[in-house]
Amino acid sequence: MTAISDVARLAGVSKSTASRALSGRGYVSEATRRRVVEAAADIGYIASPNAASLVTGRTKNVGVVIPFVNRWFFGEVLEGMERTLLAAGYDLTLYNLALAGPERDRVFDFFLARKRVDAVIAVGVDLTEREVEVIEGRGKPIIALGGTGPGAPRLAIDDRGAARLATEHLLDLGHERIAHLAGAGAGSAARSVQALRRAGFADAMREADLRPVGESDGIVEAEMTVPGGYDAALQLLGHPATRPTAIFAASDEIAFGAMRAAERLGMALPGALSIIGFDGHEHAELFGLTTIEQLPRVQGRYAVDAVMRLLGEPTGDADPVTPDGLPDFDRPLETRLVIRSSTTAPSARPLVAR
Amino acid sequence: MTAISDVARLAGVSKSTASRALSGRGYVSEATRRRVVEAAADIGYIASPNAASLVTGRTKNVGVVIPFVNRWFFGEVLEGMERTLLAAGYDLTLYNLALAGPERDRVFDFFLARKRVDAVIAVGVDLTEREVEVIEGRGKPIIALGGTGPGAPRLAIDDRGAARLATEHLLDLGHERIAHLAGAGAGSAARSVQALRRAGFADAMREADLRPVGESDGIVEAEMTVPGGYDAALQLLGHPATRPTAIFAASDEIAFGAMRAAERLGMALPGALSIIGFDGHEHAELFGLTTIEQLPRVQGRYAVDAVMRLLGEPTGDADPVTPDGLPDFDRPLETRLVIRSSTTAPSARPLVAR
DNA sequence: CGCGGCTGTGGCACCGGTTCCACACCTCCG
DNA sequence: CGGAGGTGTGGAACCGGTGCCACAGCCGCG
Numbered sequence: 048m049t050a051i052s053d054v055a056r057l058a059g060v061s062k063s064t065a066s067r068a069l070s071g072r073g074y075v076s077e078a079t080r081r082r083v084v085e086a087a088a089d090i091g092y093i094a095s096p097n098a099a100s101l102v103t104g105r106t107k108n109v110g111v112v113i114p115f116v117n118r119w120f121f122g123e124v125l126e127g128m129e130r131t132l133l134a135a136g137y138d139l140t141l142y143n144l145a146l147a148g149p150e151r152d153r154v155f156d157f158f159l160a161r162k163r164v165d166a167v168i169a170v171g172v173d174l175t176e177r178e179v180e181v182i183e184g185r186g187k188p189i190i191a192l193g194g195t196g197p198g199a200p201r202l203a204i205d206d207r208g209a210a211r212l213a214t215e216h217l218l219d220l221g222h223e224r225i226a227h228l229a230g231a232g233a234g235s236a237a238r239s240v241q242a243l244r245r246a247g248f249a250d251a252m253r254e255a256d257l258r259p260v261g262e263s264d265g266i267v268e269a270e271m272t273v274p275g276g277y278d279a280a281l282q283l284l285g286h287p288a289t290r291p292t293a294i295f296a297a298s299d300e301i302a303f304g305a306m307r308a309a310e311r312l313g314m315a316l317p318g319a320l321s322i323i324g325f326d327g328h329e330h331a332e333l334f335g336l337t338t339i340e341q342l343p344r345v346q347g348r349y350a351v352d353a354v355m356r357l358l359g360e361p362t363g364d365a366d367p368v369t370p371d372g373l374p375d376f377d378r379p380l381e382t383r384l385v386i387r388s389s390t391t392a393p394s395a396r397p398l399v400a401r
Numbered sequence: 402m403t404a405i406s407d408v409a410r411l412a413g414v415s416k417s418t419a420s421r422a423l424s425g426r427g428y429v430s431e432a433t434r435r436r437v438v439e440a441a442a443d444i445g446y447i448a449s450p451n452a453a454s455l456v457t458g459r460t461k462n463v464g465v466v467i468p469f470v471n472r473w474f475f476g477e478v479l480e481g482m483e484r485t486l487l488a489a490g491y492d493l494t495l496y497n498l499a500l501a502g503p504e505r506d507r508v509f510d511f512f513l514a515r516k517r518v519d520a521v522i523a524v525g526v527d528l529t530e531r532e533v534e535v536i537e538g539r540g541k542p543i544i545a546l547g548g549t550g551p552g553a554p555r556l557a558i559d560d561r562g563a564a565r566l567a568t569e570h571l572l573d574l575g576h577e578r579i580a581h582l583a584g585a586g587a588g589s590a591a592r593s594v595q596a597l598r599r600a601g602f603a604d605a606m607r608e609a610d611l612r613p614v615g616e617s618d619g620i621v622e623a624e625m626t627v628p629g630g631y632d633a634a635l636q637l638l639g640h641p642a643t644r645p646t647a648i649f650a651a652s653d654e655i656a657f658g659a660m661r662a663a664e665r666l667g668m669a670l671p672g673a674l675s676i677i678g679f680d681g682h683e684h685a686e687l688f689g690l691t692t693i694e695q696l697p698r699v700q701g702r703y704a705v706d707a708v709m710r711l712l713g714e715p716t717g718d719a720d721p722v723t724p725d726g727l728p729d730f731d732r733p734l735e736t737r738l739v740i741r742s743s744t745t746a747p748s749a750r751p752l753v754a755r
Numbered sequence: 756c757g758c759g760g761c762t763g764t765g766g767c768a769c770c771g772g773t774t775c776c777a778c779a780c781c782t783c784c785g
Numbered sequence: 786c787g788g789a790g791g792t793g794t795g796g797a798a799c800c801g802g803t804g805c806c807a808c809a810g811c812c813g814c815g
Contacts, residue, residue: 122471
């Protein structure tokens with residue numbers, strides 16, 4: 048357990064000089080600096096982050112709150128954040144919590160409230176006012192990536208607009224009987240995002256003067272997983288008479304499940320049913336899924352960059368920044384419609400110009 | 402920023418008594434304890450883990466090294482570990498590193514070597530001797546879950562035996578033309594696991610006196626992803642003349658990709674081709690995939706329990722423990738053959754009894 | 756009654772850094 | 786030539802806890 052005093056002794060200087068030499072703050076002659084650095088290397092000195100944090104109040108550690116790690120979108124975000132944080136010399140402490148409850152309160156009131164993280168990034172979590180308050184009240188920035196956070200800066204795509212765009216793609220192809228497989232998320236996580244996508248769907252349908260098909264306005268809720276999409280699609284497609292000719296799924300996972308269900312029901316894809324997803328899943332290309340692509344890995348990087356900037360840490364400036372050097376929380380993150388083979392004009396009916 | 406001295410003053414006791422009252426170590430009268438606890442609650446006191454770590458040397462934080470977070474298996478393990486650690490009051494610091502290289506060295510030599518974690522769990526990583534040495538040399542336990550670690554305790558399934566079992570299932574069904582889609586893992590991560598599964602396949606084939614079909618002994622390497630399996634299967638199934646009647650895939654993701662490729666080639670499943678996977682992926686049931694099931698989430702819990710025990714932390718004892726109270730690193734973790742609809746007897750040929 | 760041992764408490768050093776301040780030295784400029 | 790200001794260094798306080806040790810009081814036992 049070598050300490051900085053050992054380094055100092057070996058280099059023949061005081062603790063303070065050793066500290067300055069190693070941290071690069073304050074005046075140290077080049078010769079001294081070199082001696083200290085060499086001494087440190089000799090005895091394999093590694094600074095204790097605890098001691099440093101204790102006095103500086105900075106931990107070089109960011110807490111990440113995320114509802115799932117094994118859903119594609121979240122896994123990508125997490126990887127993007129981890130890489131970026133590591134490059135900046137920061138640690139990532141993971142808090143995986145889906146549901147509200149005592150577990151969640153404990154994370155905010157105990158784990159995150161302690162002086163162990165410099166900032167918090169909440170991914171796809173709908174933060175409560177109290178939760179934001181707990182963190183900000185302790186002087187730490189908290190930002191939301193997706194999800195919602197009253198008061199907290201938020202980095203997100205334009206879910207409503209993108210959902211509208213997806214639906215309009217189906218309309219443009221001439222579909223009139225369109226259904227929406229909406230995300231349910233029993234865990235309430237990111238419920239708002241799903242509500243926004245649903246709203247975007249409704250926007251497009253209303254504007255096209257179309258009523259969604261089926262009961263309950265052609266909207267069936269699905270857990271945002273492949274099996275969830277499968278189950279919901281079976282339900283939606285159960286009665287041949289009321290079947291839609293196209294489906295807008297709230298996520299690519301749901302869309303994959305729906306494709307599977309359609310196959311199971313003997314429906315030809317995309318002839319009998321067009322499907323558009325949402326997310327830009329890494330398997331979308333393989334399955335020919337038309338989708339609204341977003342780039343969660345890049346979003347993870349943006350979120351970290353934003354936090355670094357809030358912490359006054361220098362970063363590369365390859366991402367959205369306002370003139371005053373702060374992250375741009377107003378501009379929505381990028382999405383893109385990627386058309387593949389899963390969407391086509393409805394077969395039996397003539398193409399209707401809109 | 403309330404400190405323990407504030408609590409002490411408010412409660413009218415000394416710092417040491419306040420510390421004892423709050424930590425529960427040492428003698429404190431019940432009345433005093435209550436006063437201190439109340440005072441702490443009044444001013445919203447939360448202890449600084451940094452200060453405590455500094456003197457005790459314990460951080461209540463475990464470092465997790467994992468090559469991927471968005472592959473199903475690893476995501477599950479991670480979730481299992483996170484839950485268990487959180488319940489034990491520990492933090493999880495995530496290091497996501499796939500490849501060897503300077504990045505990886507930096508994690509071990511800098512991030513993990515500092516006194517910021519009490520232990521390290523390496524999931525699906527092939528640790529080098531030096532890496533194990535770096536951690537253990539600093540007095541911290543390191544355990545491997547899957548992957549390999551020379552010297553480090555290892556928790557793993559019997560990959561070779563399970564792969565053999567999978568192959569035998571195909572043999573039992575009467576298949577004679579069997580191929581193996583082996584895991585390649587360009588990142589070299591978990592290469593050994595993939596080698597073990599390949600060996601198990603070879604074991605079974607040798608014992609059955611069969612030669613794998615196709616070139617290169619009927620083994621095609623695939624990245625352990627759905628697209629990876631798809632590409633490899635296209636290659637394997639490219640020439641109708643040399644097609645196998647059954648495939649053992651080194652992971653369920655590969656198997657899904659292979660199923661997709663077979664469909665694309667117009668092969669009827671499972672009539673023209675039986676496929677067995679490996680892992681027990683959450684989508685296996687939906688796609689009717691026969692597989693060797695393992696329970697990564699539970700494995701994550703086991704790994705954490707094992708580490709907790711090495712750290713002398715009390716845990717529930719619902720998992721494998723040797724008589725001396727230490728984790729049982731010799732007994733392989735559980736696997737189970739789950740037969741679904743993706744494997745059946747070869748169609749065109751008569752069933753051959755073995 | 757005396758002493759050992761247990762209980763309860765306070766004082767203080769200490770963990771390993773950072774940072775403020777004092778001080779010495781040098782240089783430059785009026 | 787003297788003082789202002791920049792450079793280099795050491796001393797010491799401090800961050801916020803923990804834990805050792807001393808000490809006081811009390812009880813029980815021989």
